[in-house]
Amino acid sequence: MMDAIAEDDTSAEHLYNDVYCEVFAGMTAKQHEVFACLAENRTSKEIAGRLQVSESAIVQRIEAVRSRTGFPPRAELARAYRRYLESGFFDCKPVSQGTEPARNDADLAAWQRQAADWILPGAMVGPxxxxxxxxxxxxxxxxxxxxxxxxxxxxxxxxxxxxxxxxxxxxxxxxx
CATH class of the missing domain: 1.20.5 (Single alpha-helices involved in coiled-coils or other helix-helix interfaces)
Incomplete structure (x- = not known):
């Protein structure tokens, strides 16, 4: 039983690597600035003041990344970005700029796959x-x-x- 739990933890980590690593590696420098502040649990207004840009620009940068990761909550993105920085997953293959990655079930965040399998019908997840x-x-x-x-x-x-x-x-x- 414990082996199955350990195996699930490994697959969850693998899902994290697949989904978030490529998206975070493909972010622009401005998006990285915003996500560094987001990882510190700052609000959009605080980030805008710190980076001296409009709050709507901050929200747009966050939403662009959320759309590529399957629209997880902000807190989930902040946690994932902190893990990305702490774990050193910087060597994953970046997503080329200007092209949107293909959307399929593999592009869904781990929390979305789990929810889709347990609760939500297929129409409630995806693009x-x-x-x-x-x-x-x-x-x-x-x-x-x-x-x-x-x-x-x-x-x-x-x-x-x-x-x-x-x-x-x-x-x-x-x-x-």
């Missing part, structure tokens, strides 16, 4: 995941709206039903 999630939220919100309107209709009908029942009760003959 159209954001759009699919928004569509799912709209459908859920629409369903909640329909339930709320139906409930209001029932609540509005209750007084009229109570009045009819009272009239019907009055019309009943008295029992001897």
């Amino acid at each position: 159209n995941a954001g759009l699919n999630r928004i569509a799912a939220m709209v459908v859920i919100a629409g369903g909640l709206l329909v339930v709320a309107l139906a409930s209001l209709g029932v609540v509005n009908a209750l007084p009229a039903m109570a009045e009819r029942m009272a009239d019907a009760h009055k019309a009943l003959p008295a029992l001897p």
Whole structure:
């Protein structure tokens, strides 16, 4: 059993190397500056002040890397970049500038693969995941709206039903 756990740790490290190493190696110098600050858990506003650029430029640089790594949370990216710097994975093959790497299941971050295998359907991960999630939220919100309107209709009908029942009760003959 312990061998299986150790084997899983090795495969997780391998996934980390495959996914993040190539992306981090292919980043521009400006993106490396931003990610060095991000690895220190700084906010976009703090990074912008430190590098003397606009906050939107910082967000764009972070989002460009997030899109190539499967849109993990900022904290996950910061943690991965710290590991990248600490582990010395600088010798991996860089991604050529100006070309977007091919997107497939191998490009997903390790946390996304695990979530996709356990919880999420295939439509919720990948290049159209954001759009699919928004569509799912709209459908859920629409369903909640329909339930709320139906409930209001029932609540509005209750007084009229109570009045009819009272009239019907009055019309009943008295029992001897």
